Amino acid sequence: MQIDVLGILDVRENGVCIAPSAPKPRQVLALLALHADQVVPVSALIDELWAGRPPRSGRTTLQTYVLQLRDLITLALEQDTPPAPAPVSAAVPGAAPAVSAAAPAGRRSAKDVLVTAPGGYMLVSGGGSSDVREFDRLAGMGYRALDAGDVKDAARLLREALALWGGAAFADVQAGARLQMEAMRLEESRLCALDQRIEADLRLGRHRELLAELTVLTSRYRTHENLHAQFMLALHRSGRRGEALDAYHRLRTTLVRDLGLEPSARLRRLQQSILTAAPETPLTEQPPAAAALSAARATAG
Numbered sequence: 001m002q003i004d005v006l007g008i009l010d011v012r013e014n015g016v017c018i019a020p021s022a023p024k025p026r027q028v029l030a031l032l033a034l035h036a037d038q039v040v041p042v043s044a045l046i047d048e049l050w051a052g053r054p055p056r057s058g059r060t061t062l063q064t065y066v067l068q069l070r071d072l073i074t075l076a077l078e079q080d081t082p083p084a085p086a087p088v089s090a091a092v093p094g095a096a097p098a099v100s101a102a103a104p105a106g107r108r109s110a111k112d113v114l115v116t117a118p119g120g121y122m123l124v125s126g127g128g129s130s131d132v133r134e135f136d137r138l139a140g141m142g143y144r145a146l147d148a149g150d151v152k153d154a155a156r157l158l159r160e161a162l163a164l165w166g167g168a169a170f171a172d173v174q175a176g177a178r179l180q181m182e183a184m185r186l187e188e189s190r191l192c193a194l195d196q197r198i199e200a201d202l203r204l205g206r207h208r209e210l211l212a213e214l215t216v217l218t219s220r221y222r223t224h225e226n227l228h229a230q231f232m233l234a235l236h237r238s239g240r241r242g243e244a245l246d247a248y249h250r251l252r253t254t255l256v257r258d259l260g261l262e263p264s265a266r267l268r269r270l271q272q273s274i275l276t277a278a279p280e281t282p283l284t285e286q287p288p289a290a291a292a293l294s295a296a297r298a299t300a301g
Contacts, residue, residue, distance in 0.1 A: 001113070001128035003033045006135065006186070007166025009173050011123075013113060016076035018069065023174040024049055025065040030173045032114070032123040034182055036130060041120040048176040066121060070110035077108060131164045132186070138164075139193040146196060151203045158197035165190060191224070198230050207234040218247065222254045229267055236274050244274050 004010040009026065011019050011033050020026050031048055032040055045062055046054045055061065108126075115122045142157035169186040170179055194217075201210055214231040221227055228251040235244035248263070248271045255261045263271075 001036070001123075001125045003036055003125060003128065003130040003132075004166075005030060005034055006131045006164055006169055007171050009033070009170060013073055013076040014079045016079050018072040018076050020068060020072060022068075025068050026173055027176060027179065028062070028065045029069055029123075030170050030175075030179055031182075032121060033130075034132065034179075036123045036125040039117045039120045039122045044178060045121070048178040051177055066114060066116075070114050073110040073113045077110065077113070135161050135164045135189070135193075139189070142193065142200075143196060146200055151200050155197055155200035155204060158193050158200065161193050162190065162197060191221070195224075195226050195230075198227070202230060202233060207237040210234045211238060218251075223251070223259060225251070225264055225267055229270055232270060232274065241274060245271065248274075 002010070002012040002015075009019050009030050010017060011029060019029055027048055028045055031045060042059065042062065046058050049062065050058060113124050113126075115124055138157050138161035142154045142161060145151075145157060146154035169183040173179060175183060198210060198214070210230070211234055214227065214234055217227050218224070218231050228247055232244040232247050235241070235247065248267070251267070252263050255263060262268075
């Protein structure tokens with residue numbers, strides 16, 4: 001099974017898409033796909049579908065959605081089923097016995113792919129691919145490479161991780177409370193990886209190449225301190241000291257107005273370094289956990 005949720009929902013079995021077009025069955029599949037190979041409780045699915053206000057027939061309706069998904073899975077599994085040989089009439093002397101058209105032993109059914117488990121349902125990936133798992137794997141390797149000082153490899157790995165994103169998670173799913181929460185969590189993970197990839201690129205001296213990207217990012221994430229710090233440093237290293245200071249003042253104005261906060265001590269030190277035209281100073285290395293906190297602060301703003 002191939003599972004993609006970092007953008008448009010695309011779940012494929014045997015290369016055939018099993019994502020329904022109807023909104024609520026699509027929600028069910030999205031939550032199951034995100035937690036593939038884990039049991040998703042019925043209560044979680046009902047909460048996702050009806051936000052704590054399920055109809056009296058909620059469980060029965062959920063079962064109907066599961067059956068609809070299994071119908072799509074069955075169609076996908078049949079794409080891999082060879083046609084049954086035509087039966088040979090037993091009336092012909094010496095003819096071979098008729099061949100049964102039953103599915104070969106060991107062939108999976110839709111119930112093997114979308115399993116009913118105690119208390120919930122589980123989508124079995126069968127060792128297939130998941131863009132979320134691959135993102136986590138590549139990003140983790142990138143963080144470790146950066147911590148080990150292998151900056152070039154870190155930049156490459158984090159770039160590969162970010163390339164898996166085709167848009168916002170569950171972009172075409174009518175998300176309920178649980179999927180919205182998961183989408184926010186994934187977005188914070190993406191921002192953390194993006195922050196660290198830019199950090200690696202800055203250490204590689206790619207400050208001029210980053211200016212256009214950071215201009216867009218600081219406009220979008222107006223309270224993300226580390227992106228602004230990176231933008232300030234890239235501007236300063238490109239000989240644009242005044243613009244670097246302007247970026248600091250725009251961030252400070254936004255933080256005070258929207259969050260009632262002053263910039264961090266780290267950012268103030270960077271501003272002073274630029275004010276005094278100090279030699280180019282690399283940003284203090286920020287571990288992924290701190291970058292994630294900065295991302296969470298930005299999304300909260």
